[in-house]
Structure formats: structure tokens, C-alpha cells
Amino acid sequence: MLTTRSTLTATLLIAAVGFQLRSVVLGVPPVLPALRADLHLTFTQAGALTSFPVLCLGLAAIPGAFLINRYGARSVVGVSTFGLGVTALLRLAPPEPAALYAFSALMALCVAVAQPAMSVIVRIWFPDRIQQASTVFATALGAGGLCGATLSAEFQVLAGWRGTFVIWSTVALVVGLVWLAAAPAPDAGRDPEPTGLRSALADPTAWHVAGLFGFQSLIFYGSASWIPFELRHAGPGELSLVMLLLSLATLPMGVILMGLRWPWARSRTFYAGAGLLAMLGAGGFALGLAGQAWLWAVALGTGTAMSFLGASALPALFARPGQVAAYAAVVLTVGYAVSFIGPLLGGLLLDHTHVATSPFWLMTAGAAALTLLGLSLPRRADGAEPTDAVHG
DSSP states (O other), X not given: OOOHHHHHHHXXXXXXXXXXHHHHHXXXXXXXXXXXXXXXXXXXXXXXXXXXXXXXXXXXXXXXXXXXXXXXXXXXXXXXXXXXXXXXXXXXXXXXXXXXXXHHHHHHHHHHHXXXXXXXXXXXXXXXXXXXXXHHHHHHXXXXXXXXXXXXXXXXXXXXXXXXXXXXXXXXXXXXXXXXXXXXXXXXXXXXXXXXXXXXXXXXXXXXXXXXXXXXXXXXXXXXXXXXXHTTTSOHHHHHHHHHHHHHTHHHHHHHHHTOOSOGGGOHHHHHHHHHHHHHHHHHHHTTOGGGHHHHHHHHHHHHHHHHHHHHHHHHHHSOTTXXXXXXXXXXXXXXXXXXXXXXXXXXXXXXXXXXXXXXXXXXXXHHHHHHHHHTOOOOOSSOSOHHHHHO
């Protein structure tokens, strides 16, 4: 556990890393139309630039759990964040587009390894404030996604889509170096107990949480990928506004939830409400009501933000001692496997139907599944949660 003197530094570092784990990834969708035209890609190939990295986010999570228990969460986070910056920059290396796909996958692997490590960091650095510290990390993820989704369109005007890649990768390199230099000593970020992977895989609650995480990711990543295409006739200002509204909700929602003592992260009502909001927003886009795109973006953003903030806290709250990395890895692996089909299947639907709204048929179905999973969220009755799970 950290001393009082180190708490502020630790909190800022957690927020900085969280920001980077999303800004680089979500800086891609706003420039996809220009990238696709420049490299002569099909819609399916363009969608793969978002969907394949999401799949890689899940594939490396379980191997990442073993790395965490071998080398410590602090080292894994620092090296992964620095590696994120390196691989993000190398997406521009020749030959195109092969290097773009290869290094996008490696970039996502770095993110995948870092995420379960951050769950361990939160549990060990803030054992009495897990819900609050998890919310700081998840809110920072949302802030990174917000900046990536909104600023990239403006950066593209100034420096082209390649310039946006350079900007986001440079910031990630800096954050990785700062973490390695300033984060608390390795022992403070190490979980010395067994990974508990087998127990996590056998835990039905872990799979349920993975479903929550997966469907909210499917909805968000799919929407972020295909909103620019549905609004392709809108100007950059309108597109930036809609993308801003899609990602903005995480920030105010995170600030509000940080101060609540109510255990909202384990509330069925909380997740059911999130699913209904997401269904409203996805349904609006599915019906082609582009004139009210701002309203559907707000509903989608709020619903996915609520479910994301809650699902991100659940591994650290539900996992037994020594199993945080494994539990988080299972949730991320299964969750991202579900979300993988969002951008990819959306591209397939668009290629075969030539209907601009068709990707949002899938998002609406995902929102319905999210609502059902929220209504049936398991109750932990075995005392697995740390103390602060009871008091919120």
C-alpha cells in the first residue's frame, strides 16, 4: 500500500497510462475515411484496422497475467506503455499497408498486457479505495478515447492522417518513460501470489463480467468505427462534435461516480439503465436519423461509459487474493473477443448491403444483450470482494 506522500503521484501515473491506452487506438477511426481512400482499402479492410487490434487486446491478456506475476505489474506497465509508442509509430513504416496491419496488432498487444497489470496496481496501491481508483483509471481511458476520437480529425487537417499517428505515438513514448522513472518501487506493484488462472476460468461470475465488458466494447468500438461513414457527408466540425459526444460521457460520469459511496459497480439497475441508453442511441443510428446524430451519440456514449466504468472495476472487486491479474485477463480476453466482431462484421454488412446504417443493426442487438446481462449480474456471496466493495 502507498504512503500518503505517494498517493497523488500514483494517481496521476495511473491516469496518464490510462489516457495512453485509448488515445492511440481511438485516434484511428476519425481518419479511416482518408486512410482508406489513400491506401485504396475496401470497407472490410478499413474495419479490420479497428477490429483486429481489439481482438489482439484480448489475445495477449492471459499471457500478460503470467508476465505480471513473473516481472511485477510496475515493470510490465512501463515497458508496455513505451512499447505502445514504438509500435504505434512503426505503423507508418514500409511496406504499406502490410506494416500498418502488423504494427497495429503489436500496438494492441502492448495495450492488452498493460490492462490486467493496471488492475493489479489498483488493488495493491489502493486496497481500501478500489472502486474509486478503478474509476480514475477507467475515466482516464475515457479521456484518452475522447481526445483520440475528437482531436484526430483536427490534427488530420494540419498534418494528414500520418501526422496523427506521429502525434499520439510520441505522447505514449513520453508517458512510458515517465512511468518507468517515477512509479513506486517494483515491490509496490508486484502481486507475489499465484495467477489463479484455472480458478478464474472456472468462475461463472468472471464470464458474466466478461460479457458485460464485451458487449459495451462491441457497441463503442463499432459505433466509433462506423459513425464517420454514416456522417460522411457532414463537415469535419459536425463529425468532430458527434465523436466528441460519443466519448465525452466517461469524464463527467467518472467524476460523479468517484465520489459515490454506493456500490454502483455491482448494481443490476446501473447496468440495465446503461444498456437501455445504448439501445436508444444505436437504434437512432440504425434508423438512419442522422439529423439527430448528436442525441444518439450522447445516449450511446452515456450507456457505454456507465457499463465500461462498472465492468472495469469488477475484476479488482470480485477476484480473490492473488487472482486479480488472472481474473482481469479472463474478462479482457473474452470481452474483447466479443467486441472484435463489431467493426469487422459492420464492414461486412456494409460491403454486402451497401446500406450505411447496417453496422448499427449489430450495435442495437449488442445493446439488448448488455441490458439482459445487467439485469442478471451475479451477486457475490462468498466474501471475495475487498472491504471497500461493501461500502462502495
